[in-house]
Amino acid sequence: MKYKLLGILVPFALMISFLSMPAKAGDGEWGLAVGLKAITGDLDTSGSEHEFDTVTGKATPEVNTATKSASAELGAIFVEFAGRNGVLGFSTGFEYIPGAASLGTSARTDTDLSGGSEGGASATYTAKAEVEDVITFYIEPTLYFGNFGLYPKAGVTTLDLNTLETISSGTDSSTYPNKTMYGGVLGAGIKWQHDSGFLVKLEHTETNFKPYDETSTTGNKNRIKAELDYSATSLAIGWQF
8 A cells, every 4th residue: 555655646746846847935925735645654442342231221240342453554635725924834724535444353252141141142243443534624833944844733633433343143232323533633744845836744643532432222222432543644745836
């Protein structure tokens, strides 16, 4: 995947470098910047499932916990309004990651208690999820040293979390709803911008999402709580009009 992303970015960089030559993006000028990003990151998830008794409707002592990490190499597009006045600059915009990324799969085997402790059949429960349609809105106040700029980054990320679990067997079963997640973004980066408008950005960000906390819509109404964190480093190239 990494080589495919680089294969997209390199010809794009060459194309932009030629197209941007007639343009100007110097001091005191503001405009629209567009480009592509190659992102490598880690999705870290941790969670717990609290089981409920179907007869009493109360929580049982059993709590299942798990942690999972998955690496993902992704491509994104970004659009931002950017400019500078002397050594001070400012950018605000959004980026979009198309496609979906898996959060990994975890499984456990339990005894189906619907038939009592004797003769109960065992069943394997698989927890799996994926994220898609990742959109980040951000701001980047920038301090310039010539054509180089240093910036902190802050913003908000939204994504769709799709649950792909296989955990329905007898009375010990659950189905959890898909959900749109929101997370806060903090990071920092460095950019280089040619007088023509051609720009390169290298940055690192950390995103912490609001916990997923839902009750099963089926079966014995189990409740799941999960934390999702995303750490990413990206290389972006673009052109400011």
